[in-house]
Each structure stands twice: as C-alpha cells, then as structure tokens.
Amino acid sequence: MPIESLFPRLEPLLPRVQKPIQYVGGELNSTVKDWDVAGPDGTVRWALMYPDAYEVGLPNQGVMILYEVLNERPDVLAERTYSVWPDLEALMREYDVPQFTVDGHRPVGAFDVLGVSLPTELGYTNLLTALDLAGIPILAAERGDEHPIVLAGGHAAFNPEPVADFIDAAVLGDGEQAVLEISDLVGDWKQAGRPGGRAQLLLRLARAGGVYVPRFYDVDYLPDGRIRRVAPNRSGVPFRVDKRTVSGLDDWPYPKTPLVPLAETVHExxxxxxxxxxxxxxxxxxxxxxxxxxxxxxxxxxxxxxxxxxxxxxxxxxxxxxxxxxxxxxxxxxxxxxxxxxxxxxxxxxxxxxxxxxxxxxxxxxxxxxxxxxxxxxxxxxxxxxxxxxxxxxxxxxxxxxxxxxxxxxxxxxxxxxxxxxxxxxxxxxxxxxxxxxxxxxxxxxxxxxxxxxxxxxxxxxxxxxxxxxxxxxxxxxxxxxxxxxxxxxxxxxxxxxxxxxxxxxxxxxxxxxxxxxxxxxxxxVGAVIRRAWEDGGRFDGWSEYFSFDRWMTAAEVALAGAGxxxxxxxxxxxxxxxxxxxxxxxxxxxxxxxxxxxxxxxxxxxxxxxxxxxxxxxxxxxxxGTQIQIGPTGRTLLPLPGLRPVLAPPAASASAPVG
Amino acid sequence: MAKRTPDGPPPEPVVARIRLRYARRGRLRFTSHRDFARAFERALRRAGVPMALSAGFSPHPRISYVGAAPTGMASEAEYVEIALTERLDAETVRAAVDASLPPGLDVVDAVVARGGSLPDRIDASVWQIRLPGLEVDAVAAAVVTLLAAESVPVQRLTKEGRRTVDARAAIVSATARVDDLPDQPCAILDVVVRHVTPAVRPDDILTALRTVADLVPPVPPLATRLAQGLLAEDGQISDPLAPDRERLPAAEGDAPDAAPLTGSAVASDR
CATH class of the missing domain: 3.80.30.20 (tm_1862 like domain)
Structure with missing residues (x-):
C-alpha cells in the first residue's frame, strides 16, 4: 500500500514553530525513493534516527554514512528522522501528526527498521518521545508484526541495558557492513512471507551473529542487588555478542556526497x-x-x-x-x-x-x-x-x-x-x-x-x-x-x-x-527510571535549558523503590x-x-x-x-589536482565582452 | 611579535556584476535569509562562479542581498547582486547557480549590471495571499473596512520586543478574488505594499484585517511575493532589472526570454 506524505498535515503547523526549516528536508544530496522501489515485499525500508535536534543530528557522520550506504542498494530505501522540539511535539500531538522522516515525510511507524544512533545516554528520553509520536509501543514486548524493528547502534549501544526494554535489538561497533547484512535478512524474511512474525525475524538476527536482542537474554540478580548472571534463554543465541569491525577504510569512502542542510547546524x-x-x-x-x-x-x-x-x-x-x-x-x-x-x-x-x-x-x-x-x-x-x-x-x-x-x-x-x-x-x-x-x-x-x-x-x-x-x-x-x-x-x-x-x-x-x-x-x-523521567516530561536532557536533575532523582526514587x-x-x-x-x-x-x-x-x-x-x-x-592494525605510511603523496573545481566559462557560441 | 598579514596577492578586481532574481518556493519558503545566504554561497562554489572576494584573513565572496521575504513566505521575486572577476554571460551564470541550488530555490532571471543601484529600483512589493477556508465576500468586506480606515496600528513580536507599525499606511491597493478549492472556499488577496521602515509584512496585513473586521483564517494563509520594484503613479510595479536590459537592448549575455514581472507564475508546488 502506498504511504502518503505527511507534509500536507505538517505544513500548517510549521509557521507556528521555531526554525521550521529543520523539518522540511530538501537537503542537497538527500534521496527520496519510491516507497515500493523494489516491490512491496522486495523493498527493505529503514528510518534512521538521531535522537537529538536536527542541528546536532544532521552533521552526524554515522547517520550520513549509513544513509548513503543503504540508499546505494537498489532494493533498500533509507530516510532520516530527528527529534522534534517540544513546540512541534505539542502541535503534532494536538493535530495527530506522527513522527515523520524529513526526506519523504513518511510516517516512521511504516518502515521495516527504525535504526537509532545512540551517541550519548542523555538522548534516551528523546528516543521514547520519537517512539511514542510514531505510534510504536514504548515497550518492545508490546510491539506487533506491524511495527518496525527498533535497532540501536552507536557508542552507547555497547551498554544498551538501560534501554533494553525499549529497543528490539542493538548492533555493536561499525555499522556499514552490518546494515547491509541486516537488510538481507529482513528482505529474505519479507519475501518468504514473514514466517514466524516479528519473533522469528529477531531470532534470525540474533542467530546470524553480531545483533544483540535483549529479550533473548535473562538477567538474574543477587540479594544485594548485583547481577548474578546474564544468560541466553533460547538455543542458538550466542553467550557473548561480538562487535562489528570494518577493515580497509579505503573501500568505504563514505559519505561520498555529504548532506548539505539549509538550516544552520553545529558543524558547517x-x-x-x-x-x-x-x-x-x-x-x-x-x-x-x-x-x-x-x-x-x-x-x-x-x-x-x-x-x-x-x-x-x-x-x-x-x-x-x-x-x-x-x-x-x-x-x-x-x-x-x-x-x-x-x-x-x-x-x-x-x-x-x-x-x-x-x-x-x-x-x-x-x-x-x-x-x-x-x-x-x-x-x-x-x-x-x-x-x-x-x-x-x-x-x-x-x-x-x-x-x-x-x-x-x-x-x-x-x-x-x-x-x-x-x-x-x-x-x-x-x-x-x-x-x-x-x-x-x-x-x-x-x-x-x-x-x-x-x-x-x-x-x-x-x-x-x-x-x-x-x-x-x-x-x-x-x-x-x-x-x-x-x-x-x-x-x-x-x-x-x-x-x-x-x-x-x-x-x-x-x-x-x-x-x-x-x-x-x-x-x-534503570529502564524504569528513564521511562518515569520521560513520563514526567523529560526531553532533550543534553540541553541545559531542558535538563532537570530533580526530575531524574524523583524518577529514580520511584522507579528503583524496592530494588535495593x-x-x-x-x-x-x-x-x-x-x-x-x-x-x-x-x-x-x-x-x-x-x-x-x-x-x-x-x-x-x-x-x-x-x-x-x-x-x-x-x-x-x-x-x-580477527582484526589487525592497518596503518601507513604508504609513501604516496598528493599531487596537485588540475581542474580541482568546475570552473564556469562563457559558452563558446556567445562569447561576450573581451576578457581583460 | 609582528601582526600577521595574509600572504599572497590581493584579491582579484571586480570586472562585472550580475543581478539575479530568484524564487523561494514550496516547502523551501521556510528558508530564512541566513539559510539562503549559506546555501547561495555554497551553490556559487559548486557552480564554479568566479566570485570576487573581499580582502583579509577570511575572504568572503562579494554578494549584495536586496531585502528578503520573511521566513515562511514564498517569493517569486527576490534579488541579489554578485561581483565577478571574469565577464560571463548572465544566462550561463543563472543556469549554473540554479542547477547548484536545491529545487525550490530557483534562479529565474539574470542580467549583467549596467550601473545604478538595485535597491534604488525597489520601493514596493506585490503580494498574493491565499486564504483557504475563507469566503471571498467576507474577505472583500474586510478589505473595504481596512482601506476605509485612516490608520491601523498592529503589533508584531520581533527580536527587539514588541513593535507597532501602521499596516494601513503602507497599503497601496488591496483586492479580493475567488479561487475556491473542491472541498472548501478559498479567497485570494492581492496587495501592493509600499516598503516602509519597519516593513509591513503580509502577516501584519492579516492582523489588521482581524483588528478591523474580525477576519480570522481557519488555516495558516500562504503568502507569496509576486514582484518587487518601483511603484509607478498608475499603481504598477516596474521590473528592477529592466534598466540593465534596456540600456543595451541587444546586448549578449541577457536572458532573452525573461518573463515580464507582472503576472508571473505563482508557486503552487506544495
């Protein structure tokens, strides 16, 4: 079923918010593909999220690299979504506009995978806002086959336990190859008619290696509150999940065509x-x-x-x-x-x-x-x-x-x-x-x-x-x-x-x-603390004007009561x-x-x-x-580049006034 | 320690200036002036336009912007002048810069400057304000009330605080016409506004209509600047690029198919 752009519903809200340009997309080198570019079941659709404001998220290299790597694949479509500021969040809730991508303004809830970069822990409440606005249940356990797989990556994903209740899976380490392999797995599963539903797809991801699916691991605690053990609760799931490492950076020259925003961002x-x-x-x-x-x-x-x-x-x-x-x-x-x-x-x-x-x-x-x-x-x-x-x-x-x-x-x-x-x-x-x-x-x-x-x-x-x-x-x-x-x-x-x-x-x-x-x-x-802080209004915790220490301490007191x-x-x-x-x-x-x-x-x-x-x-x-250090020197040098930039010249036919 | 000064030769001299008219359409009407300026400079670099640079440690391309429509309002008639170190055909520059800007920021006209000052050729704007959900009769009645008023002070929140402008004084003419949509009525308000300081913007005019006649659009209106230029006695607005075209009517380098400014196409690619 074709997915319609949310832009006509978003547009009337934009004159009422700060810096509306951050929500309209249209960046140089951005891509909008047909929703069914490789057929309804042959297309694997990723929404890539950076859970902070557009001005911080757009220049992020990780998202930019994965966006381009994924979109180079003819059977894959990738779009981006960022945290909306509280002024727009309030309007979206009032007018029932869901979390959207900035490329095609498509609803995030309609994608197959929601890939979330977790560069810092203070973005966790923003992740919950986005899930909620997208109509995706906050708790992974309550999601159905119709919801995207919520997949975390980035440095904070090396300890995703505090957000284990909210994500379906996490990838540790370099994402370039991982997202392509995951696309293959998701694509195969869709083409085969989605056998076993969501649970089966997650099991395939966990068993194929390199994808951590928290629900397949049980955590037991000691009486003093420390962890007794963490162990898989089904067969074929690894005891320890490895990180991904890309070798040969010269083979991965991304971003090749960097996204250039109209809005001002933190790195110009x-x-x-x-x-x-x-x-x-x-x-x-x-x-x-x-x-x-x-x-x-x-x-x-x-x-x-x-x-x-x-x-x-x-x-x-x-x-x-x-x-x-x-x-x-x-x-x-x-x-x-x-x-x-x-x-x-x-x-x-x-x-x-x-x-x-x-x-x-x-x-x-x-x-x-x-x-x-x-x-x-x-x-x-x-x-x-x-x-x-x-x-x-x-x-x-x-x-x-x-x-x-x-x-x-x-x-x-x-x-x-x-x-x-x-x-x-x-x-x-x-x-x-x-x-x-x-x-x-x-x-x-x-x-x-x-x-x-x-x-x-x-x-x-x-x-x-x-x-x-x-x-x-x-x-x-x-x-x-x-x-x-x-x-x-x-x-x-x-x-x-x-x-x-x-x-x-x-x-x-x-x-x-x-x-x-x-x-x-x-x-x-700690997941319960995050949820409580978010329910109490926690947003943009990395921004001092939004951060509230008291909100977090109250949330921790309530959510950890009885846990020792x-x-x-x-x-x-x-x-x-x-x-x-x-x-x-x-x-x-x-x-x-x-x-x-x-x-x-x-x-x-x-x-x-x-x-x-x-x-x-x-x-x-x-x-x-199985990796090794890859360093130079190569002994090569950078030669001067003729025709470094395109130089605009008058067309020969209409050579105008003499030069000089 | 002596002060450092930039090594190397001084910047190349300006040998030509080109005046461009550009449009800001559709969703890119939310581009602010600063956003446009950054995008425009990058487009000039991508296009390889031989820009003249200012002197000093951080040389800037020499670009003069003439006004700018407020953020969120579309425009078919924004103007900018660039200084070049080489003589180039205006259409070549127009096409190259247009191709280097994102769709929605479109360079629609260009001339080689023949002297004179571009800002001096602009003192009024033609605005078209689409008012979906409003009946044309209601709008027309409100306009009559507004035009009958001596003055209509309206307040606007700016970065410097609340400012009051007289919306009535700046209005040269205002007429309402009908452009109903299949599912709802839609009035269109055509307004000619004199450029005054502080500027009277389409939202000020809407505030004025609310003040005098309680006219409240149910959905945000869409304002588009159709033209800028000098206001003639007959109420027409002149093309500010025309003097550059007229002085050398057969000069090469001018866009041969430059559309007349009045009645130009209106952004509707929403």
Missing part, C-alpha cells in the same frame, strides 16, 4: 574520517577502547574524498576527523598536500581533535597558512603529572609549555585547555595544579607573543566512568564534591588578578554528569573484580583480565605505550575479533 563543514580507532590507551576514553584497532584511510584515499566531497557539497571547510588526527602515520604529508592543493581556493582545513605537542602546532600552522589564527585546543585532561599517569595521558608539563610557546609564537592568540575533574585517586591538589598550569601558560604566552593580548581558556568536564574501559569499575565522584573542588580551582585562578584576567574558566554543573553516569553503567532496572539499589549504587560505588557488569555479555574484544590489570596499574600510575609503535600489550581485541 564537511568531514573526512582519516582513521578509525585509537590505541593511545587513555583509560577514561570509551571511544578509544571500543573502536580498536586503528585502521587508517590512506593519504590518497583521503585526497579523493576531500576532492569529491567539496565538489558535491560546496562546503568551504573540511574537517579531518578521527579520535586523535595528528596520529595518522602520514599526517604531515596530508596537511602539506591538501594545503598546497587548495591554496588560493578559499578552502580551509581543520583538525578537530588535537594532542599536546609542538608538532601539532606545526600542523595547525600549515592548515591556517593564509587564514586567521584564533584558537588552538589541547587536552591534557589531568591537572597534575601524577593524575595524568593514572589516566595514561602521557603529557608532561614541559610538553605543554613547549606546545603553547610554539603556538603563541606562531601568532595564535588563544589556547583552550581541556581537563577532567573527578578522576580516580584525584585530590584537590591535583585539580589546583590546573590553575598553576594555566598561569604558567599565560606568563610564557605574554613573553613569546610580546603582547598581553592573549588568552587561555580552561574547560572542565566531570569524569564519568564508562563501560568497556579500565575505569568501568571506578567510583564516580559525587556532584557536590566535584562542584566543591572546582570552586577551589576557580578561586585559585582568580587569586592573581593580572594572570586570572587572561584565563577563562568553563564549567557548568556536576549534576547532569550523575544522570549520565547512571545511564552509562546502568542495568535493565539507588543512584549512588550505580554511580559513586566502586565495583569489585568479580562483579558481573551489565555489559559483560557484550564483547568489544577487550580482554576483561587486561582491563582489570590496567585498572590496577592505573592506581600505581603505571603507563602503557601505544601498540602502534611499541608492540602489542595484549588488550585482546585483534585476536578475539
């Missing part, structure tokens, strides 16, 4: 992922642990993606993305090659993630050869040398001073430093050293820049222990202690008026971190070596014994070197996943 540039994975071994970093091993895109592959993407998008800026872009084995050649190629074209390049060393400044200089030099960002993460050893962020104070000296000397005016507060074993003294560092940075900076007109911004985030990291057992610092420690730091910075004036201090509030901590390391019992556990139990409690963690049956490839040993070594400040250059230290990923 195109991005090229120059490598995936990171083995620096920062112990707090979940991304670095769950995306191993490092797989580089080659210098020539990067050059081709930049060239094609610029032509397809018209963007003026290219971001070279990865978890630590300066670590690409040929980053210097890439920087020089691209800067040469695009000299004089008014195209700028950026390296969004930066590490603390002088070489990085050289790279930044290259990227801003003929552009404005405003700010550089470095992330020492820990205030004292001791705490940096605990977290395995191998940066000395001398490194930092040398780096900022180079930066201010090269004409940069502002340096931004990222730190975390609440790290394991941290004391007030560790955090107060941040003030000393910042003051030293200003002193040196004024000297080398020869002007007082320089700034250093100190930006602080509260540390949240994450699953699949060596700190997954660590206690989270409560928000009162975090806030108190940072008050001391603020006072220390302001104690010297001359230096303090040049230092910006950015820190908000420790309370959202506690909710994120609850959702990060929560188990299935509470918010502190999930957040500030240290876990023991043999406690079953909610995500132990989900395999990121990391050897649990290695994680524990690394956690223990962190407490004594023992550092681990990067396996790319110093040899394997048996984290377990490569042998368990």
């Amino acid at each position: 540039r195109m991005s090229v992922e120059i490598f995936r994975g990171c083995t620096r071994g920062c112990r707090f970093c979940q991304a670095g642990m769950i995306t191993r091993p490092v797989r580089e895109r080659s210098i020539t592959g990067i050059g081709e993606m930049v060239a094609a993407g610029l032509v397809a998008s018209g963007y003026q800026e290219v971001g070279l993305l990865s978890l630590s872009s300066a670590d690409h084995s040929e980053i210097a050649e890439i920087a020089t090659g691209l800067a040469d190629r695009y000299a004089g074209t008014n195209t700028s390049l950026s390296l969004p993630s930066t590490r603390v060393d002088a070489f990085n400044v050289t790279l930044a200089n290259e990227f801003s050869r003929n552009g404005r030099r405003s700010g550089l960002t470095f992330a020492p993460e820990g205030g004292s040398e001791r705490i940096r050893q605990v977290i395995n962020k191998m940066v000395t104070k001398e490194d930092l001073i040398r780096t900022v000296t180079t930066a201010y000397g090269a004409g940069w005016r502002q340096v931004k430093l990222y730190f975390m507060c609440g790290l394991p074993t941290e004391t007030d003294a560790d955090v107060l050293e941040i003030a000393e560092l910042a003051m030293e940075v200003i002193r040196i900076g004024r000297q080398v820049a020869g002007t007082k007109d320089i700034r250093c911004t100190v930006s602080i985030g509260g540390f949240i222990p994450k699953p699949h990291t060596p700190f997954q057992w660590a206690p989270q610092l409560d928000h009162e202690a975090t806030d108190a420690r940072l008050r001391l730091l603020r006072e220390a910075i302001n104690s010297d008026r001359s230096l303090g004036r040049a230092i910006g201090f950015r820190y908000h509030d420790g309370r959202p971190g506690i909710v994120e901590g609850l959702l990060s390391r929560g188990d299935r019992r 556990v509470d918010v502190d139990w999930y957040t500030t409690r240290e876990r023991g070596e043999h406690e079953v963690l909610p995500w132990d049956h989900l395999d990121a490839g990391l050897d649990r014994r290695w994680l524990w040993a690394d956690w223990q070594e962190s407490l004594t400040g023992r550092e681990v070197d990067d396996c790319r250059w110093w040899g394997c230290y048996d984290c377990g990923v490569c042998p368990s996943q």
Whole structure:
C-alpha cells in the first residue's frame, strides 16, 4: 500500500514553530525513493534516527554514512528522522501528526527498521518521545508484526541495558557492513512471507551473529542487588555478542556526497574520517577502547574524498576527523598536500581533535597558512603529572609549555585547555595544579607573543566512568564534591588578578554528569527510571535549558523503590573484580583480565605505550575479533589536482565582452 | 611579535556584476535569509562562479542581498547582486547557480549590471495571499473596512520586543478574488505594499484585517511575493532589472526570454 506524505498535515503547523526549516528536508544530496522501489515485499525500508535536534543530528557522520550506504542498494530505501522540539511535539500531538522522516515525510511507524544512533545516554528520553509520536509501543514486548524493528547502534549501544526494554535489538561497533547484512535478512524474511512474525525475524538476527536482542537474554540478580548472571534463554543465541569491525577504510569512502542542510547546524563543514580507532590507551576514553584497532584511510584515499566531497557539497571547510588526527602515520604529508592543493581556493582545513605537542602546532600552522589564527585546543585532561599517569595521558608539563610557546609564537592568540575533574585517586591538589598550569601558560604566552593580548581558556568536564574501559569499575565522584573542588580551582585562578584576567574558566554543573553516569553503567532496572523521567516530561536532557536533575532523582526514587539499589549504587560505588557488569555479555574484544590489570596499574600510575609503535600489550581485541592494525605510511603523496573545481566559462557560441 | 598579514596577492578586481532574481518556493519558503545566504554561497562554489572576494584573513565572496521575504513566505521575486572577476554571460551564470541550488530555490532571471543601484529600483512589493477556508465576500468586506480606515496600528513580536507599525499606511491597493478549492472556499488577496521602515509584512496585513473586521483564517494563509520594484503613479510595479536590459537592448549575455514581472507564475508546488 502506498504511504502518503505527511507534509500536507505538517505544513500548517510549521509557521507556528521555531526554525521550521529543520523539518522540511530538501537537503542537497538527500534521496527520496519510491516507497515500493523494489516491490512491496522486495523493498527493505529503514528510518534512521538521531535522537537529538536536527542541528546536532544532521552533521552526524554515522547517520550520513549509513544513509548513503543503504540508499546505494537498489532494493533498500533509507530516510532520516530527528527529534522534534517540544513546540512541534505539542502541535503534532494536538493535530495527530506522527513522527515523520524529513526526506519523504513518511510516517516512521511504516518502515521495516527504525535504526537509532545512540551517541550519548542523555538522548534516551528523546528516543521514547520519537517512539511514542510514531505510534510504536514504548515497550518492545508490546510491539506487533506491524511495527518496525527498533535497532540501536552507536557508542552507547555497547551498554544498551538501560534501554533494553525499549529497543528490539542493538548492533555493536561499525555499522556499514552490518546494515547491509541486516537488510538481507529482513528482505529474505519479507519475501518468504514473514514466517514466524516479528519473533522469528529477531531470532534470525540474533542467530546470524553480531545483533544483540535483549529479550533473548535473562538477567538474574543477587540479594544485594548485583547481577548474578546474564544468560541466553533460547538455543542458538550466542553467550557473548561480538562487535562489528570494518577493515580497509579505503573501500568505504563514505559519505561520498555529504548532506548539505539549509538550516544552520553545529558543524558547517564537511568531514573526512582519516582513521578509525585509537590505541593511545587513555583509560577514561570509551571511544578509544571500543573502536580498536586503528585502521587508517590512506593519504590518497583521503585526497579523493576531500576532492569529491567539496565538489558535491560546496562546503568551504573540511574537517579531518578521527579520535586523535595528528596520529595518522602520514599526517604531515596530508596537511602539506591538501594545503598546497587548495591554496588560493578559499578552502580551509581543520583538525578537530588535537594532542599536546609542538608538532601539532606545526600542523595547525600549515592548515591556517593564509587564514586567521584564533584558537588552538589541547587536552591534557589531568591537572597534575601524577593524575595524568593514572589516566595514561602521557603529557608532561614541559610538553605543554613547549606546545603553547610554539603556538603563541606562531601568532595564535588563544589556547583552550581541556581537563577532567573527578578522576580516580584525584585530590584537590591535583585539580589546583590546573590553575598553576594555566598561569604558567599565560606568563610564557605574554613573553613569546610580546603582547598581553592573549588568552587561555580552561574547560572542565566531570569524569564519568564508562563501560568497556579500565575505569568501568571506578567510583564516580559525587556532584557536590566535584562542584566543591572546582570552586577551589576557580578561586585559585582568580587569586592573581593580572594572570586570572587572561584565563577563562568553563564549567557548568556536576549534576547532569550523575544522570549520565547512571545511564552509562546502568542495568535493565534503570529502564524504569528513564521511562518515569520521560513520563514526567523529560526531553532533550543534553540541553541545559531542558535538563532537570530533580526530575531524574524523583524518577529514580520511584522507579528503583524496592530494588535495593539507588543512584549512588550505580554511580559513586566502586565495583569489585568479580562483579558481573551489565555489559559483560557484550564483547568489544577487550580482554576483561587486561582491563582489570590496567585498572590496577592505573592506581600505581603505571603507563602503557601505544601498540602502534611499541608492540602489542595484549588488550585482546585483534585476536578475539580477527582484526589487525592497518596503518601507513604508504609513501604516496598528493599531487596537485588540475581542474580541482568546475570552473564556469562563457559558452563558446556567445562569447561576450573581451576578457581583460 | 609582528601582526600577521595574509600572504599572497590581493584579491582579484571586480570586472562585472550580475543581478539575479530568484524564487523561494514550496516547502523551501521556510528558508530564512541566513539559510539562503549559506546555501547561495555554497551553490556559487559548486557552480564554479568566479566570485570576487573581499580582502583579509577570511575572504568572503562579494554578494549584495536586496531585502528578503520573511521566513515562511514564498517569493517569486527576490534579488541579489554578485561581483565577478571574469565577464560571463548572465544566462550561463543563472543556469549554473540554479542547477547548484536545491529545487525550490530557483534562479529565474539574470542580467549583467549596467550601473545604478538595485535597491534604488525597489520601493514596493506585490503580494498574493491565499486564504483557504475563507469566503471571498467576507474577505472583500474586510478589505473595504481596512482601506476605509485612516490608520491601523498592529503589533508584531520581533527580536527587539514588541513593535507597532501602521499596516494601513503602507497599503497601496488591496483586492479580493475567488479561487475556491473542491472541498472548501478559498479567497485570494492581492496587495501592493509600499516598503516602509519597519516593513509591513503580509502577516501584519492579516492582523489588521482581524483588528478591523474580525477576519480570522481557519488555516495558516500562504503568502507569496509576486514582484518587487518601483511603484509607478498608475499603481504598477516596474521590473528592477529592466534598466540593465534596456540600456543595451541587444546586448549578449541577457536572458532573452525573461518573463515580464507582472503576472508571473505563482508557486503552487506544495
């Protein structure tokens, strides 16, 4: 049955909401396929959701990649949907307009699969809003054959237990190949007349490997509230679900044609992922642990993606993305090659993630050869040398001073430093050293820049222990202690008026971190908290103007009553070596014994070197996943590109006024 | 440390300017002016238009926008002028930029500028306001009341707070006609509005009709700007690109099939 566009029903509501452009679609390089492009049962239809506002969701690389990969398949149709703001949500409820895709304005409930990217835990309430608006029952157990399979992916899907009641399945790791295999399975099942209904399809997905279906696993608890065990409740379902790993990034040059929105978004540039994975071994970093091993895109592959993407998008800026872009084995050649190629074209390049060393400044200089030099960002993460050893962020104070000296000397005016507060074993003294560092940075900076007109911004985030990291057992610092420690730091910075004036201090509030901590390391019992917070009005929890700590604490009190556990139990409690963690049956490839040993070594400040250059230290990923490190150098270079951009010329027939 | 200055040669000089008329149609009428400006700059790059750039560390293409219809209102007559470093045929530029913009943002006319100021050639707009669900007689009666009034101050919420404008004073003419739909009546209001500061927009006129005659559309009306130009004594609006065409009537590079502005096609691709 053809599905009609909801746009005629949505359109009268749009003049009544903020920024209506975000709901109309029509982005450059977007795709609207016929609903029955490969026949009613031959077409596999995906709605891809990013559960946050359009301005945040549209630039998301994960969604953009899967959208293009899926739409390249002739028998697959993929459209996108984002969270609607509360003003439109209210109108949609009043006028009975369901959650829609922005491409074809089709009802999300009519698709076969609703693929949801879960980049951060604070989007969980938005997921519930979307399900509810789509007319899909919130609880997976109450869905029928007519509802889409709700499939989660993204980093938070490595512990999907808090949303286990709401999703049908989760994919761990890289999605490119997984979505194609899942499309095959769904397509076969539809063509065969949907044998066994929804339950059978989920069983096929679980048995084929790589798809975690929470309902096929039972969780038992000990009397003290800890998990006794998690075990499959039917045959053929794996005890541990593996993550997916894509090898050979050059074979996956997506997005080839980046989506270019009309609305303003958080990243007004195109991005090229120059490598995936990171083995620096920062112990707090979940991304670095769950995306191993490092797989580089080659210098020539990067050059081709930049060239094609610029032509397809018209963007003026290219971001070279990865978890630590300066670590690409040929980053210097890439920087020089691209800067040469695009000299004089008014195209700028950026390296969004930066590490603390002088070489990085050289790279930044290259990227801003003929552009404005405003700010550089470095992330020492820990205030004292001791705490940096605990977290395995191998940066000395001398490194930092040398780096900022180079930066201010090269004409940069502002340096931004990222730190975390609440790290394991941290004391007030560790955090107060941040003030000393910042003051030293200003002193040196004024000297080398020869002007007082320089700034250093100190930006602080509260540390949240994450699953699949060596700190997954660590206690989270409560928000009162975090806030108190940072008050001391603020006072220390302001104690010297001359230096303090040049230092910006950015820190908000420790309370959202506690909710994120609850959702990060929560188990299935936390699902009731999410549902309650959502029913009480929780929306857009990642936005300070919508977040309510009290709403979450009340929800937790009500929903966890009688469970023998509470918010502190999930957040500030240290876990023991043999406690079953909610995500132990989900395999990121990391050897649990290695994680524990690394956690223990962190407490004594023992550092681990990067396996790319110093040899394997048996984290377990490569042998368990059958993967290997893929890095250069390739020795190739970027040659100048003739005809870099299409150049508009007068047609020969009507050559007008003489040139010159 | 010395101040850094951009290396390399100064920007290339401007050798030609092209004036474009574009339409904002259908769902893309929700594009704000800033949204359009970003999309337009990207389209120029995609099309490879040899844009003249401003000097400095972050050079910008030299583009002059002339007004802009309010977000949510469609338009058949928006104007923009671009500065080029090469002489190019206006139709070539028009076609290339149009092809590089998303459908719904359509470049419909272009001329090579022959001097003069484009903003000086615009002081009024022709608006067509579709009012589904309203009988033409009711609208016509309300219009008579509105035009009979000396002044009709209306308030609008802007970023700077509440502002009051006299909606009546800006109206040159207003007439209602019928365009009923199969399932419901639909009136069309044709209004010529003088450009004043602060501007009087179609929603102000609707507010005025509600104020004087209690006319309330049951569904959001759809306003489309059909033309902009100089208001002549006879109430007609002139084509602001005409002087560029007229001075060199046979000049190459001008769109040969430029439609006259009055009576041009109306967006209906909803």
